[in-house]
Amino acid sequence: MSALRDRVTNTLRVLLVGVDPGQAGQICARLAGAHHSVFAAEDLEEASEVLDIQRFDAILLGTHIEPEAIRRFTEKLRAMEARQRQPGRAAILSFHCGRETHDFRPDAYLAPDFDPATLAKTVAELSQTASSQPAPEAEFPVFDIEKLKSQAGNDRELMTEIAGLFLSDHTSQMAQMRQALDRKDYAQLSYLAHTLKGSFGTLGGVLCWHRAQQLELAAKRGDEAACRDSLRLLEAGLATLLPHLHSLCSASSQA
Numbered sequence: 001m002s003a004l005r006d007r008v009t010n011t012l013r014v015l016l017v018g019v020d021p022g023q024a025g026q027i028c029a030r031l032a033g034a035h036h037s038v039f040a041a042e043d044l045e046e047a048s049e050v051l052d053i054q055r056f057d058a059i060l061l062g063t064h065i066e067p068e069a070i071r072r073f074t075e076k077l078r079a080m081e082a083r084q085r086q087p088g089r090a091a092i093l094s095f096h097c098g099r100e101t102h103d104f105r106p107d108a109y110l111a112p113d114f115d116p117a118t119l120a121k122t123v124a125e126l127s128q129t130a131s132s133q134p135a136p137e138a139e140f141p142v143f144d145i146e147k148l149k150s151q152a153g154n155d156r157e158l159m160t161e162i163a164g165l166f167l168s169d170h171t172s173q174m175a176q177m178r179q180a181l182d183r184k185d186y187a188q189l190s191y192l193a194h195t196l197k198g199s200f201g202t203l204g205g206v207l208c209w210h211r212a213q214q215l216e217l218a219a220k221r222g223d224e225a226a227c228r229d230s231l232r233l234l235e236a237g238l239a240t241l242l243p244h245l246h247s248l249c250s251a252s253s254q255a
Contacts, residue, residue, distance in 0.1 A: 058123045062094075145204055
């Protein structure tokens with residue numbers, strides 16, 4: 001019982017998928033207020049991309065997603081979990097819509113106005129072997145060149161071009177984010193962080209992707225202190241990524 005109590009009080013990593021933007025904003029604020037980490041994906045396609053980067057303890061699905069799409073998504077998720085070095089199984093939950101379907105049965109249902117404690121308790125009971133502590137940043141590599149190779153089709157010239165474009169643009173992008181934060185323009189800051197996060201995903205800058213995501217979430221909440229802290233961490237992460245990109249471009253120019 002003590003292990004269960006400890007687990008319930010731990011921070012959860014939650015992926016919210018296919019929920020109406022207004023409701024999603026309320027859920028994100030509710031979970032963030034309980035110190036849970038939450039990422040809102042518009043659809044299963046975006047959610048699948050996020051799963052390539054980060055593990056989650058719980059996945060909350062909207063009620064209007066097609067069961068067949070959920071089945072394919074679930075198969076991908078379970079296959080990825082089977083390949084992981086550390087055991088873990090994300091709980092898949094759906095909001096109760098007043099009807100049952102034989103095409104898809106989630107691990108559990110939640111009421112739309114669920115409270116974070118209920119979510120934590122449900123996940124603890126469903127995922128006895130999964131760790132609900134936030135993934136330590138040591139798990140996120142600064143530069144995953146295999147990710148970049150995959151994005152570029154193993155084309156060395158294209159890899160160099162992608163890295164070069166980022167090197168030419170990142171200074172301006174970071175300055176725009178600082179300016180948006182100084183203006184307290186959180187909508188613009190969230191947009192810029194989301195855009196930069198996409199660039200990090202392509203580059204294989206996994207640590208920076210994670211930190212850009214945290215900045216995006218803080219901006220969506222309008223939390224100035226968290227935004228400033230997240231931006232500082234992102235700048236520090238970027239400083240560790242840039243030498244890898246410069247080295248890649250330099251090696252290509254000398255080849």
